[in-house]
Amino acid sequence: MGGVIDVQKDLAGRTLVVVSEFEAPAEHVWELWRDPRKLERWWGPPGYPATFTTYELEPGGAVAYYMTGPEGQRYHGWWTVTAVDAPTGISFLDGFANEDGSRNDDLPTTEGRVEITPRADGGSRMTITSVYPTTEAMQQVLDMGMEQGITMAIGQMDGLLAELA
Amino acid sequence: MVVDQLTSTEADRIFHALADATRRDILVQTGPGSEQSVSALARRYPISVTAVQKHVGVLQDAGLVTKARRGREQIVRIDTQALHTARLLLDQLEGLWRARMAQFGQVLGEQTKGDL
Numbered sequence: 001m002g003g004v005i006d007v008q009k010d011l012a013g014r015t016l017v018v019v020s021e022f023e024a025p026a027e028h029v030w031e032l033w034r035d036p037r038k039l040e041r042w043w044g045p046p047g048y049p050a051t052f053t054t055y056e057l058e059p060g061g062a063v064a065y066y067m068t069g070p071e072g073q074r075y076h077g078w079w080t081v082t083a084v085d086a087p088t089g090i091s092f093l094d095g096f097a098n099e100d101g102s103r104n105d106d107l108p109t110t111e112g113r114v115e116i117t118p119r120a121d122g123g124s125r126m127t128i129t130s131v132y133p134t135t136e137a138m139q140q141v142l143d144m145g146m147e148q149g150i151t152m153a154i155g156q157m158d159g160l161l162a163e164l165a
Numbered sequence: 166m167v168v169d170q171l172t173s174t175e176a177d178r179i180f181h182a183l184a185d186a187t188r189r190d191i192l193v194q195t196g197p198g199s200e201q202s203v204s205a206l207a208r209r210y211p212i213s214v215t216a217v218q219k220h221v222g223v224l225q226d227a228g229l230v231t232k233a234r235r236g237r238e239q240i241v242r243i244d245t246q247a248l249h250t251a252r253l254l255l256d257q258l259e260g261l262w263r264a265r266m267a268q269f270g271q272v273l274g275e276q277t278k279g280d281l
Binding site for chain 2: 003004009128138
């Protein structure tokens with residue numbers, strides 16, 4: 001098991017870095033990216049399982065997927081894989097797709113970078129960097145998340161804001 | 166505060182304002198309980214009073230600071246609410262990734278050597 005150990009936010013650079021550590025070795029962590037059947041078990045939010053219909057894990061490779069909501073509604077997305085360095089890294093552009101699965105180029109894309117490094121004790125560390133090119137991109141990702149009912153509780157946000165005041 | 170209330174234009178102004186090192190430092194200098202006059206800020210940086218005024222103007226447009234006249238001085242103060250708004254987007258994206266990583270850990274835990 002394991003989980004998130006650090007989160008860094010760069011407001012000006014619109015960048016979010018999420019660092020996780022796991023007891024499992026790097027090769028096992030890599031499997032959850034390499035095998036689309038495993039990837040789809042965690043990529044979609046709870047209650048919104050993902051189904052990957054195309055998965056070309058190679059530079060320039062195309063990835064297509066959709067998430068299925070509780071009412072059966074589908075939310076489509078795509079990636080373009082920009083770099084693969086098995087079993088330690090993958091980079092990709094992550095965008096939205098239309099209802100028929102075709103790319104929606106009107107909506108912004110997020111740049112994702114994954115780095116998996118072995119730890120001396122046999123475990124591993126995974127660093128996921130997301131760069132949102134515009135505010136709109138951040139908003140779009142969140143809007144999609146809101147539709148899927150995975151927003152943070154408003155009360156939790158209020159608490160956070162109170163803490164910052 | 167709900168993030169929908171922040172328009173793209175408003176948010177873009179905030180991120181544009183934050184993209185400059187001098188403006189970020191002005192925010193630090195004018196933080197809660199430590200207001201600064203424009204002339205005091207100008208002494209701090211190797212730039213003219215006019216240039217400082219411009220930076221303060223950008224921060225004002227983004228709603229990040231307020232400026233008030235006190236005697237002959239112009240006093241700059243941080244408006245913390247706007248900074249919170251900028252953080253809110255990233256805070257929510259963090260929530261999304263934390264939910265995803267919780268599932269990642271679960272799938273990883275169930276993965277047995279036989280699967281590999």
